[in-house]
Amino acid sequence: MDLEQSRKVADEPRLPVLCQPGAGKSCAACCGLYNYADSSRESLTRRLRARTRRFGEMTKTGDGLERYAKEISAVEDLRKRYEVIYCCEYLGFLDEQERRVGCLLHPAQNSGIDRRVGSFYGQELCAGYLCPSHQYIPKHQLKILIKIIDDWYLYGLCLTDIDLVTTYFRLLSDKIGEELKPGVFNNQALKDIAREYFNWKISWPFRSPDINRLGKYYFDGSQYMISRIDYEIFDQVRSPFDPIFLSLSSCFSQADEIEQAENLIRTNIEKFSSCYPTIF
Ligand code: SF4
Ligand code: SF4
Structure with a gap:
């Protein structure tokens, strides 16, 4: 975008x-x-x-x-x-x-x-x-976002980050094997798991300290650029979570940080899918 x-x-x-x-x-x-x-x-x-x-x-x-x-x-x-x-x-x-x-x-x-x-x-x-x-976030995903976030600061940041929202909900849907329905998030446990993910927009441990960075963008006053993560310097291939990493303003200084970051997201998705069948 x-x-x-x-x-x-x-x-x-x-x-x-x-x-x-x-x-x-x-x-x-x-x-x-x-x-x-x-x-x-x-x-x-x-x-x-x-x-x-x-x-x-x-x-x-x-x-x-x-x-x-x-x-x-x-x-x-x-x-x-x-x-x-x-x-x-x-x-x-x-x-x-x-x-x-x-x-x-x-x-x-x-x-x-x-x-x-x-x-x-x-x-x-x-x-x-x-x-x-x-236009770019499906309506059912927008409804879910409204359901799970109750905080003006976080809501605006997440709502306007299309990659952050659509990539996560696609990963959850792929994992549970069906499209997510907003009603699912009436369940507190599933809501909390999704909240953990969206809260990373503010509290992500691998967030760049650069105040000119906002999600995948960085600014130098009169221009903006799109960040990228250089996996090659860590001898790694592009992460499947790359769009999420960029949305979370990630900045990695060593290879095992990428692994830790992937594990955080993977664990969140696993937690969601393991709660899901016990509830629905
Ligand atoms: S940009 Fe327009 S809608 Fe937004 S605060 Fe200013 S006057 Fe109001
Ligand atoms: S950026 Fe926020 S306030 Fe502006 S049109 Fe989009 S949802 Fe509405």
């Missing part, structure tokens, strides 16, 4: 359920959420919390939005991973519990008034954009 998917108006209506599926999580990746130089959970939480408060205080009057935008540029660290992608100043928390991230200008947050007209992308693009995950 190519990153040069600049905003386009979608031909079909968006699946609102995917961006804002309900309490407990939401996605705002296409508004630039993860494109800050420091896109750690702690940093984004602080940023969104301060914005939401400021937005509530400043935007009640006529020129409030303009003053708000100016103040954000003055007080925030706006360094980006990738200059080409805009980081929108109107992203904030949508609920008091800080469990859903999203657009502070959206009509649902503004008594039905759509205030996105003056935003960087404009109302039409903001309302109509549909990211590639809508």
